[in-house]
Amino acid sequence: MPSPHSSVSGASPPPRTSAPPPPGAAKDPTPPVKPAAARTSRPTAPRARPRLRVPRGVRRASGPVGLLLLWFLAAATGVLPETVLASPVDVVRRGADLIGTGELPQAIAASGRRAALGFLIGAAVALTLSLTAGLFRLGEDVIDASMGMFRAIPWVGLIPLFIVWFGIDETPKIALVALGVTYPLYFNIYGGIRSADAQLIEAGRMVGLGRIGLIRYVILPSALPGALVGLRYALSTAWLALVFAEQVNADAGIGYLMSNAQQYFQTDVIVLCLAVYAVLGLLCDFAVRLLSRRLLDWRASFDGEGA
């Protein structure tokens, strides 16, 4: 939801400013006069243009809307059988049903609980490891090499091992989310700490900051932009890990709804669940972007990246 929004607000000005040169260069023999006139009589210039050009936001929306329409028509005419893919109308109707019976809210709550718990554990582990590795030479030697080694293992591939270790109830699911969250957070925070500007550290030492002061006022703020990028990756990984984890013997949650639906060929429920995963992921992304804007308002480069 936030991304089309940002593209509309971020994209509509460029055509207006970039549009004048081509017609001016192509038709007008006196370009030095025209742009000045266009600048003073703004209302007339843009009004003439929409007839020729569709606003960028509309053009961008036309793709997804067209696909939805195509899907609807294919389902309505029977080209697309319900056993392959349910019609969008069915999906929406099924969504309303499942909200009415309370099944969908319950599933979201169960999945959200897993994601949140796994994220908190993973974030705590990543924070501890990255601070230790980033701030202490010994920590770097011991931790960073190991993290590099473990990263080579695809974390999804650990599901069988996690089942052996933790059984098939909640624990392996939360553990998988935690694992997926740990890597992006660790590497981004560690990288951020290590990229702290040596000149600023020197300036900090010069004004009398001690080790704690340097960490508080120089090193951690330098790591913050990287940490927030890591947080965005971590949250999207958390939902991805959850999708994988919930395929394993779930008795509640969105994955449970999906695997049930699979047994009864309810493609509308499956599509609905996918949409719910997508919306939850987007909401998390939106939250991090808001957080970034608040925390990084000292950074000029962030102004162009509004939520």
Next chain:
Amino acid sequence: MTAVNGTNSVEVRGLTRAFGDKTVLDGLDITIRAGEFVALLGQSGCGKSTLLRILAGLDSETEGEVEVPRRRSVAFQSPRLMPWLRVWHNVVLGLPGGDRALAGRYLAEVGIEEYAGAWPRTLSGGQAQRVSLARALVHEPELLLLDEPFGALDALTRGKAQRLVADLWQRHGCSILLVTHDVEEALLLADRVLVMDDGRIAYEAEVGLDRPRDLGSPDFVALRGELLRRLGVDDASALSHHREEVTT
């Protein structure tokens, strides 16, 4: 490194610093009197900045005796402000009990108190350098070390910043060591000018001219010619070019 008492602010004897095989400082001696303004000239890579870093306490892998006052501050070539702290917070960073009111007093002294609440990225180069000066002064240093602080500024801004430093020095009475490669800047500001070469002080000149100094006065021009010669810029055309600039 120990604190000095008496009339001298800085005493350095036989200071040697090598980076690998390259000896940058080679048995250097330097003395700065309390309240004295000393400019240190030298070509790029002659070890000026190394000496300043040693006096600042940022480099301790040295041989020789270095005595400096305990309270000393540095203004670097780039302002080195923390971009995530507001201007006032940058000024009092690391100062116990430093608050916005105190920062405001020093920002007023360098003429930019209205930017106390701004982010450093919104400042111009000259403004940021003023904040950097305020941050150095807030510690009320006995020795202020300036490492080419005006090097990156345009000519107009540099002139203003130089006058500001002259004022601040008069007011605070601290010793100043100004590292620069600009002969005129050195002669405009300093009591004494040192020329560094081959890791030692190769030449020194007392600048006995009254302040504010006149770039066109014969004594100024003569001193500048001598310093340029000592710096190895004794090309006749370069000198005559400088003379023309002054006379016109």
